[in-house]
Amino acid sequence: MKNKAVFFDRDGVVNYRIVGEYISSPENFVFTxxxxxxxxxxxxxxxxxxxxxxxxxxxxxxxxxxxxEKVHVHMQNQVKKLTGFKFDDIFVCTELAEANSHCRKPNPGMIEEAVKKWDIDTSQSWMIGDRASDVIAGKRGGLKTILLRCFSNETLPEADFVFRNLYEAHRKIFL
Ligand SMILES: [Mg+2]
Structure with a gap:
């Protein structure tokens, strides 16, 4: 049987996004x-x-x-400590926006790679993000999509669901 997955955008979903800055050290990484x-x-x-x-x-x-890598080691250690679980995988695209790389969202390259690697059934799987680019990448990758509007005012009619935060997504979809 194929696996089902929840794909998380990181900044603005897992941890607070710092607008205009990058999370370059564990001290700046704070879970939402x-x-x-x-x-x-x-x-x-x-x-x-x-x-x-x-x-x-x-x-x-x-x-x-x-x-x-240090930020992600910290994130995995913290999430393990707080939940008993870890993220199963982490895909990162470091390309510049103007390179229009297939890996960079809104392109679905990271999702496609994960689907192949983990034998994922996309019809049972979700993309959760706080930007239009997450939703578009999720759609292109064949996933159901949730747009969170906690820290961003971006909206997108293509999103299957739009929620204020993960709490609302949890209550309305996953219970
Ligand atoms: Mg984000």
Whole structure:
């Protein structure tokens, strides 16, 4: 049987987004208020939990691969401590926006790679993001999509669901 997955955009969904800046050290990585409870539910319900994150700060030279790796080690340690689970995988696209790389959302490259690697049934799987580019990438990758509007005013009619936060998504979709 194929796997089902929840694809998480990182900044603005898992952790607070710092507008105009990159999260380049663990001190700047702070979970959003509803993330931990939602993550516990997702893992107990048998979903793979996969991050797909655009990080062009690396392509711009504003952050190094090593700094990003440190942030993700910290994130995984914290999430393990708080929930007993970890993200199953983390996909990052470091290309610049203008390169229009297939990996960079709104393109579906990271999702396609994960689907192949983890044998994922896209029809049973979700993309959750706070930007239009997340929703478009999710749609292109064949996923059901949720747009969160907690920190962004972006909206998109193509999103299957629009919620204020993960708490609302949890209550309305996943229970
Ligand atoms: Mg985001």
């Amino acid at each position: 208020p509803d993330f931990i409870d939602f993550f516990i539910y997702v893992k107990k319900a048998g979903y793979l939990a996969i991050i797909t994150s655009n990080q062009q700060g690396i392509g711009k030279g504003l952050m190094t691969e090593e700094q990003l």
